[in-house]
Amino acid sequence: MAIRRLAEEGRLSGAVVHGGVVYLAGQVADDATLDAEGQTADILAQIDALLAEAGTSKRHLLSVTVVLADIRDAPAMNRAWDRWLDPAAKPARMTIQAPLVDPAWRVEITGIAALGPGAPAA
Template sequence: MIDRFPGLAPTRSRAVVHDDLVFTVAVAPDPVTPSMYEQTRKALARIDESLALCGSHKSRILSAIVYINGMPLKSEMNRAWDEWVDMGNPPMRACIGVELEPPHIVEIVVTAAK
């Protein structure tokens, strides 16, 4: 069984649950600040909301992929991540430099257990 939670656009789901797995992706909500640290904090807060909506929590994240626009800003993203992550259950994480659609400079994809 697949459960889909509606996103902001009719062609995108906010989160999807399949059996005991949760899949979600987030960017910072509008208005978007140009700060990598602030955008990351806000995107992670949306991850928290989506996980809760699906009956999960950041302590149950299995893996995360963080896409950032500009690898020199990775330390700012890492600072926000380190403040947010459940240190008792850190997920596997990859960080990839890409060109994102402005004004967003970070996008986070998460797979978690329910």
């Protein structure tokens, strides 16, 4: 079964498609000067783009992990999440606090999605 790698960069692929599933790498904001709400919105837009490139959408997200550098940013992150979320297609989600590689990053998000109908499996 083929493996399709999307948005490849130095050390990783932004997403990997295999066996009808899309695996998202941890996504961080392009603009690290934003607050946690802004970084979350930036990341969710990136996730939308990666899922579209893979042939699916947020409606097919199965699981999401949100990592916050400071758990006190959870309300700000949730404001952006709630604006973005399709209430009819909520994924399983976990939110944790952990140090991120760049201290300017407040949020990192990863997830797993099923491919949409008619999308290539790899």
